[in-house]
Amino acid sequence: xNNRSKISELIGVVSHYLKEELRPxxxxxxxxxxxxxSNLLDSLARETVSGDxxxxxxxxxxxxxxxxxGDIDELNAELCRRINRGELNENSQDLMAHLTATTLDRLAxxxxxxxxxxxxxxx
Amino acid sequence: xxxxxxxxVLSALRRRGLDIDNVCGMQRLTGGAMQETWRIETTAPPxxxxxxxxxxxxxxxxxxxxISLAAQxxxxxxxxxxxxxxxxxxxxxxxxxxLGDGFLMSCVDGETVPRRVLKKPGLERARAxxxxxxxxxxxTLHDVPISSLPVLPRISAREKLENLHDQYxxxxxxxxxxxxxxxxxxxxxxxxxxxPCLVHGDFRNGNLIVDENGIAAVLxxxxxxxxxxxxxxxxxxxxxxRFGEIDLPVGGFGSLADFITAYEDAGxxxxxxxxxxxxxxxxxxxxxxxxxxxxxxxxxxALETAAIGRRTTExxxxxxxxxxxxx
Numbered sequence: 492x493n494n495r496s497k498i499s500e501l502i503g504v505v506s507h508y509l510k511e512e513l514r515p516x517x518x519x520x521x522x523x524x525x526x527x528x529s530n531l532l533d534s535l536a537r538e539t540v541s542g543d544x545x546x547x548x549x550x551x552x553x554x555x556x557x558x559x560x561g562d563i564d565e566l567n568a569e570l571c572r573r574i575n576r577g578e579l580n581e582n583s584q585d586l587m588a589h590l591t592a593t594t595l596d597r598l599a600x601x602x603x604x605x606x607x608x609x610x611x612x613x614x
Numbered sequence: 615x616x617x618x619x620x621x622x623v624l625s626a627l628r629r630r631g632l633d634i635d636n637v638c639g640m641q642r643l644t645g646g647a648m649q650e651t652w653r654i655e656t657t658a659p660p661x662x663x664x665x666x667x668x669x670x671x672x673x674x675x676x677x678x679x680x681i682s683l684a685a686q687x688x689x690x691x692x693x694x695x696x697x698x699x700x701x702x703x704x705x706x707x708x709x710x711x712x713l714g715d716g717f718l719m720s721c722v723d724g725e726t727v728p729r730r731v732l733k734k735p736g737l738e739r740a741r742a743x744x745x746x747x748x749x750x751x752x753x754t755l756h757d758v759p760i761s762s763l764p765v766l767p768r769i770s771a772r773e774k775l776e777n778l779h780d781q782y783x784x785x786x787x788x789x790x791x792x793x794x795x796x797x798x799x800x801x802x803x804x805x806x807x808x809x810p811c812l813v814h815g816d817f818r819n820g821n822l823i824v825d826e827n828g829i830a831a832v833l834x835x836x837x838x839x840x841x842x843x844x845x846x847x848x849x850x851x852x853x854x855x856r857f858g859e860i861d862l863p864v865g866g867f868g869s870l871a872d873f874i875t876a877y878e879d880a881g882x883x884x885x886x887x888x889x890x891x892x893x894x895x896x897x898x899x900x901x902x903x904x905x906x907x908x909x910x911x912x913x914x915x916a917l918e919t920a921a922i923g924r925r926t927t928e929x930x931x932x933x934x935x936x937x938x939x940x941x
Contacts, residue, residue, distance in 0.1 A: 520642050524917055531921045571788040574797055581798060581937040590791050591934055597927040605928045606860045607853060607935060 499536040506532035537600045545596040552589045626711040634658040669716025685764045686835040687717040698755045724825035728857045731824045743828035745868025749876025756811045756843040768840040782902045791930040795898045804888045810840045817846045818855040819865040848892025853932035901929030
C-alpha cells in the first residue's frame with residue numbers, strides 16, 4: 492500500500508507538470524492533448540490506489556448474486572449468459588444493485604466528475 | 615508532412631480553376647478523433663482565405679457504419695440548399711489530388727467545443743436559441759427528399775440493433791450492463807417503422823458550430839443513413855453529449871418540451887417511445903464504440919483515441935439510470 496501511494500503520488504507529479512506547467516506553453520491541439528494526458532494519468536493514479544479493491548468487491552458481489560464460484564471473468568461471463576437467457580433483467584433488484592455498485596466503483600476511478608456519478612453517490 | 619500537404623492542397627485548388635497564389639498556414643484542429651481536420655490559410659481574398667480540409671488519411675476505408683467523405687459533402691450541400699446551415703463545399707477530392715478521400719470547405723466562425731458552447735460568456739443569447747434551432751433544423755433535414763441524396767444505407771431499428779450487437783460480440787469483452795441493455799432494447803424495438811427519411815446520425819453538441827446567433831453550421835454527416843427520424847432526437851439526448859448539464863436532456867442546453875414544440879412547428883412528427891428507444895440505443899452505441907476506440911488508440915498510439923476508453927463506464931451508469939424501473 493505504501494508503495495502504491497508512492498506510485499500514485501509520482502503519477503500525480505507528472506500529471507501536474509503536464510497540466511500546470513507544460514500546457515500553458517502549448518497551443519491548440521497539443522495544449523488540448525496535454526490536458527487529455529494529465530486527466531488520463533490522474534485516473535491511472537486512482538486506479539493504482541483503489542483498482543484492486545474495487546475488483547475484489549465486484550468479485551464478492553458476483554459470487555453472492557450468482558451463487559457459484561469462479562474467477563471474476565468467468566463470473567461476469569456467467570452473469571451475461573443469465574441476462575441473455577432472460578433469467579435476470581432490470582426488474583431484479585439484486586442485479587441492479589450489483590451493476591450500480593460495480594459501475595459506481597469504476598466511475599470513482601475513471602470519471603469521478605461525471606455528473607450522473609455524482610448524483611448517484613449523492614455528491 | 616505539413617509542407618507537402620500544403621502543396622497538394624494548393625494544387626487541388628488550382629486544378630479547379632481557383633486563383634490562389636499560396637497556402638500560408640496549416641493547422642491540425644483539435645477534435646475529430648475519427649478523421650483529420652485541418653484549417654488552411656491562403657493568400658486569396660475571402661472567402662477562399664480560410665478553408666477547412668476534412669480527409670481520411672490515405673488508404674483507409676470508411677469505418678463500419680460510416681459513409682465516404684464525398685457522400686458527406688454531397689448531403690451537406692443538399693441539406694444546406696433546404697435551409698440547414700453548413701459550410702460551403704469548395705472542392706471534393708479525387709485521386710489526382712493525392713490527398714485521400716475528403717473535401718475542402720469554407721471556414722465557418724464560431725465555437726464547437728461542447729463545454730464552451732454550454733458555458734462561454736457572450737453566448738448566453740445563442741444558448742437560449744439552441745433547442746429551438748435544433749428542433750427546426752432536424753425537422754428540415756428529416757424532410758429532405760431522399761431522391762435528391764446520394765445512395766445511403768437504409769437501416770431499420772432492428773438492423774441497427776443487430777449491427778451493434780455484432781460489433782459488441784466481436785470485441786469479446788463481456789460487460790453485463792451492455793448485455794442487459796441489448797436485452798432491454800430487443801424488448802423495446804418500436805412496433806411500427808415510420809416513413810424512412812434522411813437521418814443525420816451524429817447530431818449533437820460537438821458537431822454544431824455555434825456563434826452569437828446560435829447554430830451557424832451543422833457538421834459531420836459521417837454516420838448519415840435512411841431510417842427513423844427519432845434516431846437523431848434520441849442521440850441528441852445521450853448523457854455523454856450533455857456535458858454535465860444532465861437536467862437539460864436536449865444536448866445539455868434544452869428541455870424536451872421546448873424541442874418538441876420547435877420540431878412540430880417546423881412540420882416534424884415527434885414520438886416519445888421511439889425517442890426513448892433511440893436514446894438507450896445511442897448510449898449503448900457510444901459505449902460499444904468507446905471500447906473499439908480504446909483498442910484502436912492503443913494500437914495506433916493515438917492519445918486522444920486511447921483516452922476515450924476511460925469513458926465506457928459513464929455510458930453504463932446512463933444505461934442503468936434509463937433502464938432502472940421507476941417506483
